[in-house]
Amino acid sequence: MDTQTQLRAAADRAYSMPLEQIDPSDPTLQQDDTHAPYFARLREEDPIHHTADSLFGPFWSVTRYDDIMHVEMNPQLFSSDSRRGGIIIMDSNAAASLPMFIAMDPPKHDEQRKVVSPVVAPENLARMSGLIRQRTADTLDSLPINQTFDWVPSVSINLTTKMLATLFDFPFEERQLLTYWSDVTTALPGTGVIDSEEHRMAELGKCSEYFLRLWNERVNAEPKPDLISMLAHSEKTRNMPPDEYLGNVLLLIVGGNDTTRNTMSGSVLALNRFPDEYRKLCANPQLLESTAVPEFVRWQTPLAHMRRTATQDTELHGKRIRAGEKVVMWYVSSNREPGKFNDPGSLQLDRENARQHQSFGFGIHRCVGNRLAELQVRILWEEILKRWPEPGQIEVIGEPQRLCNPFVRGYSSLPVRINA
Ligand code: HEM
Numbered sequence: 281m282d283t284q285t286q287l288r289a290a291a292d293r294a295y296s297m298p299l300e301q302i303d304p305s306d307p308t309l310q311q312d313d314t315h316a317p318y319f320a321r322l323r324e325e326d327p328i329h330h331t332a333d334s335l336f337g338p339f340w341s342v343t344r345y346d347d348i349m350h351v352e353m354n355p356q357l358f359s360s361d362s363r364r365g366g367i368i369i370m371d372s373n374a375a376a377s378l379p380m381f382i383a384m385d386p387p388k389h390d391e392q393r394k395v396v397s398p399v400v401a402p403e404n405l406a407r408m409s410g411l412i413r414q415r416t417a418d419t420l421d422s423l424p425i426n427q428t429f430d431w432v433p434s435v436s437i438n439l440t441t442k443m444l445a446t447l448f449d450f451p452f453e454e455r456q457l458l459t460y461w462s463d464v465t466t467a468l469p470g471t472g473v474i475d476s477e478e479h480r481m482a483e484l485g486k487c488s489e490y491f492l493r494l495w496n497e498r499v500n501a502e503p504k505p506d507l508i509s510m511l512a513h514s515e516k517t518r519n520m521p522p523d524e525y526l527g528n529v530l531l532l533i534v535g536g537n538d539t540t541r542n543t544m545s546g547s548v549l550a551l552n553r554f555p556d557e558y559r560k561l562c563a564n565p566q567l568l569e570s571t572a573v574p575e576f577v578r579w580q581t582p583l584a585h586m587r588r589t590a591t592q593d594t595e596l597h598g599k600r601i602r603a604g605e606k607v608v609m610w611y612v613s614s615n616r617e618p619g620k621f622n623d624p625g626s627l628q629l630d631r632e633n634a635r636q637h638q639s640f641g642f643g644i645h646r647c648v649g650n651r652l653a654e655l656q657v658r659i660l661w662e663e664i665l666k667r668w669p670e671p672g673q674i675e676v677i678g679e680p681q682r683l684c685n686p687f688v689r690g691y692s693s694l695p696v697r698i699n700a
Pocket of ligand 1: 400536543642646650653
């Protein structure tokens with residue numbers, strides 16, 4: 281079935297099935313990229329929707345922008361705490377059950393967030409931007425011309441893994457381990473990376489050993505501005521138990537890796553779907569300083585959702601949510617809400633309110649690394665435009681392979697040809 285036929289069939293199904301049977305967490309909806317009509321129907325007919333039975337148990341879906349804002353802004357009512365269930369829909373994922381500051385409530389969340397935030401402070405970003413540009417230029421200059429290759433490993437994974445190695449001051453020649461542990465953390469068992477939760481935790485045991493070695497080296501050395509040294513030397517984190525250290529390491533690995541990687545791949549795909557926007561960008565590269573990068577992040581929405589757990593009985597849009605129930609905020613839906621974004625499925629690099637997307641979350645957990653992610657994507661496109669300033673020069677050849685995952689919205693492969 282070609283893509284258009286598949287999308288039409290999905291729309292028919294989404295609007296003909298009984299409302300209560302809609303399960304937006306079905307990972308194949310992301311894999312086939314057929315989720316949009318299901319979310320459109322939910323936004324219209326049942327914006328706070330209950331799914332009684334899914335791969336991940338019962339849960340509530342919050343599908344509209346303003347309702348997501350309400351959940352984000354009330355962390356005392358909608359908790360992120362891993363002991364209540366954490367921040368993703370899959371509460372069976374043993375890695376996500378580890379203590380880490382994204383899955384903590386105040387005050388401990390705020391204390392630990394403060395420890396790592398300086399790594400992405402404006403002066404640090406300014407310091408790193410030369411290195412990011414050099415690596416980006418070298419990577420682009422090494423790509424094959426007039427031949428098909430896979431953009432995902434060659435560019436997106438390559439650049440984000442190098443960035444992560446720099447943030448951790450991780451042994452550079454072994455940096456592929458970071459990508460591997462990121463994939464191990466987020467993959468659904470049986471989809472190619474890990475077979476089971478036991479397998480996941482066995483592989484992450486090796487990650488833990490590796491990072492404990494780095495901690496031991498750095499805790500006895502002078503403090504340095506890398507993430508491990510920061511955690512090892514701060515009064516708020518230096519006595520963390522090993523599982524909390526592993527949790528925070530995995531948070532930073534996944535946070536810094538999967539998300540930016542999939543924005544980079546998504547931006548190439550988006551500009552192929554909307555070639556007029558490539559023309560617009562070539563004519564006005566200044567857009568990269570204003571709305572183009574946030575628009576890539578909105579269009580891709582690299583994390584489809586974040587999850588919370590209700591701490592007490594409450595009401596949302598007339599629906600009664602009970603204490604302990606799982607509440608999933610679908611950014612992939614709110615970023616496509618027609619009332620908020622004009623013609624939301626399209627890429628518009630000069631979209632005035634692009635920066636209002638919800639891909640980075642909101643409130644106390646809003647993404648720490650958002651400016652670093654934007655910097656990397658901006659530099660990537662600045663360097664691409666220097667080399668290939670004509671629409672169609674980076675051509676997507678065939679369909680991308682998407683992840684079968686209700687959390688990370690991304691690509692395992694994107695065949696591309698540079699025409700020069
Ligand atoms: C939190 C998305 C890049 C580190 C988050 C959250 C989202 C997100 C949705 C949770 C927000 C919430 O619950 O309200 C993204 C996207 C990125 C990206 C879409 C790229 C396009 C990065 C990078 C880093 C990073 C590059 C690290 C250098 C973190 C951390 C948190 C976080 C540490 C936890 C913040 C907290 O709980 O206070 N991110 N992220 N992210 N992100 Fe990112």
